[in-house]
Amino acid sequence: MKKPLILVTNDDGITAPGLRTLIQLMKEIGEVVVVAPDSPQSGMGHAITVDNTLYSQKVVVDKERGAPLEYSCSGTPADCIKLALQEILDRRPDMVVSGINHGSNASINVIYSGTMSAAIEAGIEGIPAIGFSLCDYSWDANFEGARAAIQKIVAEALVHGIAKGTVLNVNIPKTDGKIPKGIKVCRQARANWKEQFDKRISPTGKEYYWLSGEFELLDKGEDTDEYALSNGYVSIVPTQFDLTAHHAIQHINNWNLHE
16 A cells, blocks of 8 residues: 655754654654755744745755655745645645644644644645644753654544544643653643743844743643643644634624614
8 A cells, every 4th residue: 555645844944853853753654755944933823925935945854765855945834835735746645744843832822833834734725734842942852752642643643534624733741751641632721921022232222122921821721731731641632724703703793783
């Protein structure tokens, strides 16, 4: 039987250790092609390149035998998926996996995530897609504990499929290489960032700002991604890209809009 074609991408850049780990894991499951940003694109959300040139080139990062085809892209994670589907691949992928992100994309972080936006772009095209993140922002993060869970989730998704109109947001707790306690299917926790800007003066006298902030969890539920992660479990949140607030339609229909 033909191996499944798995398109791999990320938002930390094509040389990021998380991506290199994910490539190795996917090579054990299927045929891999990589299309990833040529530089870090964290926090880009679902941005696409519309007013600038977009470049892509074949690259060699791993020189070992059996290394997959890899392409760097000058654009965003969403650009990588669009370019892969329209210009690079000669057949439709069976799965798109994005990551492994260096840092959490649980809770409200999913809104800003380039990792998840790549998965969502694939989902919009009807391709099963999963975003993987490790809750460790270090470039030297230890991904060993995440390996078994990632391969298990991808294998199950290939067998059973992913519900139409959704992609999977998978976050893995920082375990310093130890295997997490298990896997829990969760809802997205309600949270936000209490943000502030650190105002500074450049050597030339110009004002500039650094964004900083503190994560604020507003949800005490035990069925959330944040609860699972804080208790040592991998979290899976089915994430939809139809942003319609269906519960609010009737409320607005009660307004006097037609008089």
